[in-house]
Amino acid sequence: MDRNKILQTIRKNKAQAAPLPKTFSTPEEEPKKLLDRFKEILQQVGGECFDVKGAENLNLFVEEHFPGAKDFRKKETWEKYPPGCGKEELSQLGAVILEAQFGVAENGAVWMDESNFPNRLVPFIAEKLVVCLDSEQICGNMHTAYSRLGNRTNGFGVFVSGPSKTADIEQNLVLGAHGAKEYFVVLF
Amino acid sequence: MTGHAHKAGQFLKNGERASWHDETLWIVRQKRDKMARAVPEWESLREQASQIKQHTLSELDNYLIQFEQQAVKNGVQVHWAANAGGFNEIVSGIIKENNARKVVKSKSMLTEECGLNPFLEKQGVEVTDTDLGERIIQFRDEPPSHIVMPAIHLKKEEISELFHEKLHTEKGNSDPAYLTAAARLHLRQKFLEAEVAITGVNFAVAETGAVVVCTNEGNADMGVHAAPVQIHCVGIEKIIPRMEDLGVFTRLLARSATGQPVTAYTSHYLAPKPGGQMHIVIVDNGRSQHLGKEDYRNALKCIRCGACMNTCPVYRKSGGHSYGSVIPGPIGSILAPHTNSKKYKDLPFASSLCGSCSNVCPVKIDIHDQLYRWRQDLSEKKIVSPGKRATMKVAGKVLSGSRMYDLSGKMARWGIKNLPRMFIYNRLNVWGKGRELPEIPKESFKQWYKKTHQGKGGKNGQE
Incomplete structure (x- = not known):
């Protein structure tokens, strides 16, 4: 009932036809510039960046730097924390390692969706979030990011840019409001 | 004299706080400027955003239908509410169906508008606002004073006092990091207990049925993914046509709001979690009427930055x-x-x-x-x-005829110089409250012009 009432009022009142503007695009920059920019902005948003320069160096680096972290790139970790697993158990997650699909240079964000974690809470409930990212998978801005995503309709996906933060007390920046207190991107 | 002026006067009584408020928000404005200037295509982005919204408002019915179809296809339950009362009933109905008592809610101006919290509380539901600023003002039982920074009117000492009372933090410790950590612990418990999570919506995409929520704290996601039932509340004007339009709006939103390149989390909810329920409530509450007022229609483009x-x-x-x-x-x-x-x-x-x-x-x-x-x-x-009407009437008379204007000018110049102060600064002169008139010149511009440009210039002072 409400549905029809709303739609009818809209039909009566809506604006004159105006065209939908064409896709907004910007010139793509060269990869090296994008990588540098990504690193720079990531620091500005409170993240820390490592560049191990090569996939062959990744696992060793991660094991050495984040000992004990739950590595969600591994099948056994997925099995340990399935979609229906208890919240209490998830809240015990200290550091987690995830793989991101691509990064965005202009804001230091990375894209992850349900194919990167077994349970949607994982990237948010962990105290420390470590994201592995292929350094060739960095696009310039959010236009290229969304054109890359297309209409992919995974149940849930997120751009993460830095650790969880708040400035609600007198505009003082505090890291770790509800989500990860520390945030790292390991480029390979 | 009027409501706003009176309450502004109350606010200004604490001069130190008022200056702090003024300066702090100006810093946020400057951060916004810095961000905007770093994007060379900023102005065309604004234009693009405006046109996308213009188009959407001209096809709003069709986009809402498309959005609904897509969302239903994704396994989402879609509800429509014509007004605040209907909206509150729908949300409370979902909560009751699930025998839920504990609800967490992330920031949503729409639920403020509809008075959802008091409605649910009356029915014995515990609603916890999970954005730090919102939790602070919820403890104080007051509304947000800003849509992005809800507790910007408060000083840390007041928050420290409040948290000492509510969360038993150390008395006198007003370190923002300490207070935030205490809130984190307190709200973590609420997230784990909650049976239903409610969020507002920044953008709803017709093409895919996605609802997008932007937060810095991660509170929307903590709530939504921890609770078995998620409810997203969206005003009809939040619809955008395509996924690619998110590229435009996510570039503008955080830069304009807080001077960040993007919020820490930009979350896209499309389908319920395995075994969970996802509801979207589409709310009108006067917006479709507003849409019909051509001169004011543009205001529906607002993205609440x-x-x-x-x-x-x-x-x-x-x-x-x-x-x-x-x-x-x-x-x-x-x-x-x-x-x-x-x-x-x-x-x-x-x-x-x-x-x-x-x-x-x-x-x-x-x-x-x-x-x-x-x-x-x-x-x-x-x-x-x-009072305002009478003043306007007089001003209209004085300003519409040159004789009346000249005479009033003369009288005013004489009066301000010679009359006792109480004749000028009194109850009737609302403008003079807190303001001083500038020094009054001896002659009017017209007199001065005649004296200095005699003979020169045409009728309008042009050669």
């Missing part, structure tokens, strides 16, 4: 609570009179019409023009206060 508040000299010096409307500041002043023009009659006058709000608006709403239009409309409908 708050940039107009941060830049507004009146907002910065009077505080958000002085407006008395759900959404304060310039955008609130053009939205609120649509809901109740008598109650909010003074808001369009709470502006210097400097136009800064329109200049920073990421979707190019003609805010200051609409403020001016409201003044005219309210005056025509005789809704403005009697």
Whole structure:
């Protein structure tokens, strides 16, 4: 009932036809510039960046730097924390390692969706979030990011840019409001 | 004398706080400027955003239907609410069906507008606002004073005192990091206990049925993914056509709001989690009526970034609570009179019409023009206060004839110089409250011009 009432009022009142503007695009920059920019902005948003320069160096680096972290790139970790697993158990997650699909240079964000974690809470409930990212998978801005995503309709996906933060007390920046207190991107 | 002016006066009584408020919001405005200038295509982005919204408002019915179809296809339950009452009933119905008692909610101005919290609380539901600023004002039982920074009117010492009482933090410890950590622990418990999570929505994409929520704290995601039932509340004007349009809006939103390149989390909810329920409630509550007012339609483009508040000299010096409307500041002043023009009659006058709000608006709403239009409309409908009406009438007479104008000028120049102070600064001179008149010149511009340009210049002073 409400549905029809709303739609009818809209039909009566809506604006004159105006065209939908064409896709907004910007010139793509060269990869090296994008990588540098990504690193720079990531620091500005409170993240820390490592560049191990090569996939062959990744696992060793991660094991050495984040000992004990739950590595969600591994099948056994997925099995340990399935979609229906208890919240209490998830809240015990200290550091987690995830793989991101691509990064965005202009804001230091990375894209992850349900194919990167077994349970949607994982990237948010962990105290420390470590994201592995292929350094060739960095696009310039959010236009290229969304054109890359297309209409992919995974149940849930997120751009993460830095650790969880708040400035609600007198505009003082505090890291770790509800989500990860520390945030790292390991480029390979 | 009027509601806003009176409450602004209360706010200004604490000069130190008022100055702090003013300066702090100006810093946010400057951060916004820095971000905007770093994007060379900023102005065309604003134009693009404005046009996308313009188009959407001209096809709103079709996009809403498309959005609904897509969402249903994704396994989402879609509800429609014509007004606040209907909305509250729908949300409370979902909570009851699930025998839920504990609800967490992330920031949503729409639920503020509809009075959802008090409605649910009356039914014995515990609603916890999970954004830190919102939790603070919920503890204080007061409304947000800013749509992005809800507790910007408070000093850390007050929050420390409040947390000491509510969360038993150390007395006198007002370190923001310490207080935030205490809130994190307290709210973590609420997230784990909650049976239903409610969020607002920044953007709803017709093409895919996605709802997008932007937060810095991660509170929307903590709530949504931890609770078995998730409810997203969206105003009809939040629809955008395509996924690619998110590229435009996510570039503008955080830069305009807080001067960040993007929020820490930009979450896209499309389908319920395995074994969970996902509901979307589409709310009208006066928006479809507003859509029919051509002169004011643009205001429906608003993406709630708050940039107009941060830049507004009146907002910065009077505080958000002085407006008395759900959404304060310039955008609130053009939205609120649509809901109740008598109650909010003074808001369009709470502006210097400097136009800064329109200049920073990421979707190019003609805010200051609409403020001016409201003044005219309210005056025509005789809704403005009697004092203001009488003044305007006199001013209209004086300013419309040159003889009357010259005479009044002479009288004023003589009067201000020679009359005792109480004749000028009294109850009737609202303007003179807190303001001093400048020194009065001996002659008018016209007299001066005649004297110095005698013989030169044509009728209008041109050669």
